[in-house]
Amino acid sequence: MGQVAPINSMETHLRRYHSGDRPAILRSNLCDSMARYILVLLFLCAVIAEAAPPPPPPRFRIIPRGGTAQEVAGSSITPEAYWHQALPSTDIPIAFRSSLLTDSKLATPAWWRGIYGFIIPSPIGGVNVTLPNFNYQYAATQTQVRANANSTIFFRQTDLVAGSKMRVNFAAPASAAKFLPRSVADSVPFSSAKLPEILSLLSVKPRSAEADIVRKTLKRCEETPLAGETRFCATSLESVVDFSTVSLGSRDLAAVSTVVTSGKPSKQVYTIEPSGVKKLADGGALACHPEKYAYAVFYCHTAPSTKAYTVSLAGAEGTKVEAVVACHTDTSKWNPKHIAFQMLKVKPGTVPVCHFLPPDHVVIARSH
Template identity: 55%
Template sequence: MEFRLSPVLAFLAFAVAASHAALSPEQYWNYMLPNTQMPKAVKVILHPDLEDKSTSVNVGGAGANVNTGKGKPGGTSVNVGKGVVNVNTGKGKPGGTSVNVGNGGVHVNTGKGTPGSGTTVNVGGKGGVSVNAGHKGKPVNVKASPFDYLYAATETQVHDDPNVALFFLEKDLHPRATMTLHFTQNTETATFLPRQIAQKIPFSSDKLPEILNIFSVKPGSEEAEMMKNTIKECEQPKIQGEEKYCATSLESMIDFSTSTLGKNAQAISTEVEKQTTMQKYTIAAGVQKMAGDKSVVCHKQNYAYAVFYCHKSETTRAYMVPLEGAEGTKAKAVAICHTDTSAWNPKHLAFQVLKVEPGTIPICHFLPQDHIVWVPK
């Protein structure tokens, strides 16, 4: 299906978005979660270089400028003028995330400054809609997520998936316990789109042909299967006692988490000192149980832009676990323990690895570094 916006409609849509653009994602975070630290996982997705950014807004022909940054190039900027609306959340150099709306269309670039990389979206104007998802020819991991509790793991995944090591029993969560782990990072470097842009891009199985066309992805390719699987996982029915939501922007993730937990919430993520191979880790003193027995866990998905599968459960316990690796690596890992697994698929990866039955004993897992857990303070 061909999707087009007239230049006028595109300009009006993004002129409205521009009126809210003075609130950068960080500012929205601070507004919704005052005095709450942003975890590293979020910072890395927003700004891979972790540098300070500026925010500026320019409106009109000559331009009215609002700058809330620190004088450094880059940051978040919005320009609404005669020919274009530009939103740039880049890093002060070619690349970053940018949106341009006007006679030339809408352009979204979430790349890193390398020609042909990142995600490019063109909407409206003379060019219609086209998206370059980058990383053409790069292998894409399309296997099911181990954190989808309704799926049955394949034999290949049971034997070969490094996430197998992340599952353990709650009774083993104590100082001096040892586990052989490999904290992998998602090699997909997709960043958040501005919420106003993400809301305008279809995200449903019945729109898959349109989505693939928008993202210039060939049907049947690995990229197409990756996107299909992510959407399918987001559309699966929730399990008993669960609330679920797929967040396509940081703002929507914040809104879902605070609507379920309240504004007195905090976000945490696993942090590993450095990237290493699989090694034996020992749980150090200082295991910390987070408040309450409910949490919102957001798992990073493989997609052309940042999408998080978030689900809330009131039958979980969250822990911060200090780990010391045999090779000297230190980590602060987030562990989630599920106290009721009776609704999980009996062939889920955890049951096959731990040799236990659904609903019999709490099952825990560590989270990769790019996943986020929201808990009450």
Template identity: 45%
Template sequence: MKFHFFHIIIFLVLVIVTTNGEETLPPQLYWKSMLPNTPMPKAITNLLHPSGYWSEEKATWVDVGKGGVDVGVRKGDNEGSGSDVNVGVGHSDSPFDYLYAASETQLHDKPSVALFFLEKDLHHGTKLNLQFTKTTSNNEAKFLPKRVANSIPFSSNKVEYILNKLNIKKGSKDAQIVKNTISECEEHGIKGEEKSCVTSLESMVDFTASKLGKNVEAVSTQVNKESEFQEYTIAQEVKKLGEKNKAVVCHKENYPYAVFYCHKTDTTKVYSVPLEGVDGNRVKAVAVCHTDTSQWNPKHLAFQVLKVQPGTVPVCHFLPQDHVVWVSK
């Protein structure tokens, strides 16, 4: 099921004044003030509203929907079980949710299956069947200013209020997506993982700086053009990024406005991987390798694809271009 586009009215202001009279910086300037030596990756710039903050007096329709992401119903969720919802009880449809077993949809989804590979294969000459699609568009869900995002609850206890606030019809597909994303964000992470779902760019910067400091690099997969499912070859100059094995990985969630599931672990290696497709397409991919998978669900998609057991060998995967990886310089 695809996330259908819908509109909400959001009041955006050019300069937001806090209660004590201090100005709140626009997200671009906040980034520069916090991370002056860190270029902003395309995965971030694509989500900044092109018009900046709009006048508070002008209510504007902001298109915040995003397509192309399937959703499933969590175990114990009795709502939305009608024909409009793809029910996958007990499973997450995200290949980056390591607590859940693979669904039948995932097992037959070639692009998702192809994301995973073993670290021993991460070298020049390895051939992999992959598909890269551009996920950005003018209609993609954008970042809200932190103050606006903070004014909208993000809690399963406030779902009805959220739906009303965002003008989403109860019982609709969009309402189910909101419920599922909040549910995923509220669940406990795996052992040794520090996680947070951030609802603004400022919150993402704050979370990352609190875990890695301010001397960081932010990277994302860069795709020149969309491609069909095809063979790619790892080119020369595979490069390990960051110090030690510490990283913060932020996965884009399916939500009316930009929300990222960010998590930090000390058992993650990050690589920049150049790829060349048989059609000539070149991709500068970001790969993440997990050196400790002992806490993952034994029936996770990666184990079923690679035919390995949890905690035995490092498991790697490529990241879509709308995800962001942070590493210490």
């Protein structure tokens, strides 16, 4: 029996049949059947694949340093809409609004250090109201006291009157770390026990300066609260809303932050204007302070013995500021070496202690 030629026409097929080359024909029929079967299977697979819903896209992706950070698949409600639905009587203060994620390219001035597409502020030159001052269990060094001796960081409540003069620097960071979408923030570990996992996720080397920042912020968020105080580190705008409404027991709230309305917010002498002091809250308020981290984290805490005010200030260089002031009426649980006591030369629990809030901090209180 000779070599079988390819079957490529009906004529060839009949010639082989009449010549008795039936095994070749059987083999050809089998191959044809298998080919048709494979084609049918491929067609069915294509139909099934087309009918099945595609896998959901990742909700969020972080572009490497210098790129953009954006939410790929939006949630059913935006953080802004969540805020306005829960807190209809107050706008989002600029300190939170500037921390909302956008598609715009993140600014990275020379005095910012970025990790994993987000930015961490390093200290701004000059005397300023810095975060450790708002950690009331923090003991200031003599070096820190001397460095701030020419600034009105803390003052007595009796000084909160029209005509009082105070030297303050209201400069705020030119940019800020961004809140993660809530679905992402809730899925990212945030505790000292998970530090190795967190550093790996953020692509941060364990012994780097960034790792030390992450470690300190986690520790700060896990500190034991003072008596009567409630603390929470918010990693999304929605979590700020939830903490505020639960802690203050109301949705009728006012959220404010310090705003420079005109001029340059440089260090200068400010004067409280004639009708510039307005009470915002007489107890029943909370404050949110930004923490250094790979993305926006606000350290929020209730302040049951705190009075909050908004104050209109006029600077010697023409700057106008609508500032937020917090006055603490009970400082008995503060560290005796806190910078406020060293600068005012008073002891814990003796007099109310007040301070301005920088523009990137927020006070939330029940509306009148």
